[in-house]
Amino acid sequence: MTKPTGASERQADHVTRQERPPGAPRRLSRTTHQAIALFVLVQLCLPLRGFVLDLHQTRGDFSWNMYSHRYQCRARYAERDSTGKVERIDYREHFQRRSRAPMVFHRDALPAFHASLCSVVAPAERGRELIASVRCSINNGPRQPLVAEGVDICSAPRYAVLER
């Protein structure tokens, strides 16, 4: 028996729909089933990243991580001039919401944050460098540095964010 082609399948389905008595169960199309399968697959797979990688690597967005961990960071950003004089800056003042600032202290978000900070603060235009110290701990564990300390984050590879 040969498999029906797409066109004859649709024709058969149309005929079946016409003949179906009122109240008979409605079938979903193949496209609908595929869309459902894709949706379920995404819902299953998207959260896995938050379990495979730790909080130093990623905040775990889309993994339904809700108030489950204690992630503490001590972050300091400063401008350093050519004489070596260091002046602290309040990095949070550049956030539309200051309370969201700690969201950036994960290795996947830090490079983008540093790029944005360098663009906003623009220390190079004033002959200065931007240095940082970011140390974080997961669930009261030992603090780990996420950023290379003492280097200009605006000109360093990966904006001075440490791989591990």
Next chain:
Amino acid sequence: MSEGWTAQARTRWCRFWETPGPTAGLGLFRVLFCVALLREVETSLLKSRFAIEGGIHLPYVDWIPLVSAELYFLLHLLQVPLVLLLGLGLATRAASVGLLALQGYLFFADHLNFRNHPYFFLMVLLVLAAAPAGDAFSVRALLPVRLGGRGRFLGTVQPLAAQRLILVVVSLVYLFAGLHKLNDTFLSGELLARQFEARLTRGDLASTLERVLSPERIESLVAFASHPPHVAPLAVGSAALELILPFALWIPRFRPVAVAAGVCFHVGIGMTMGIWNFSIAMLGTYLLFADPWRLESRMRLVLQRAVGEPIPVVDPRLDPAEPIRP
């Protein structure tokens, strides 16, 4: 052998999504969900500010533009009529798509706008956009056929795919949230104790307590609730509940207890953490876990008592005298 397994799996898959059921539960859920959506508009106005140009940004993609503060406000204002349309069951697909577009823009404009609750709302809106969401409990369903309506307020019988998709999302939310909580710091009660201390000493709950309790009582309550060993059982219980609910809610025998526990859980979250929008939405989904046939017949009874006359059944499968269940 493998062909037999594949055919069996395919049949079960199709049966799960194509099983027909009354849309009354979906209609009622839609109304409750819109209550949560309406409340969320104000929350989003406060918390999605990284869609506004200027300052630090962490875009998902470079081509999503940022907006001015005025346009940002307008994007929230535009959601209100769409939520009302969806709630009334008018142009539900268009309203859902519109809300998806507006909320999706605000959500994806910047990584820093990410919150779990809007993400959940987006998933539900995506399903509602493709679902017969306006089939029941809607203005359209209320209007008689001669006026272009459906004449069947309690809806019809359709495949339960949309309802079950939402339930799959809810189950996965509980499961993954519960799995995240399996760590010593959470289970020791430390995080909950910190939350309680913050809520009991600052914000609206603190203000309410000050009106009701004496300062000494509040102090001893704070001292108790902010001590991790005192709240550790609550922490362990909440983690266990989140791991049990994704299964218990699907099993009819355990469902009543699971629903009761879930209601206490979400009301507790609302009171202790001030998170009501998400709680309302999640509790609304419990309607979808109920047997849709039983739910429809209960709603029919309630409505008949309210209007004082029998409500005609428009689908033979809904006739209580001759229930033809699939």
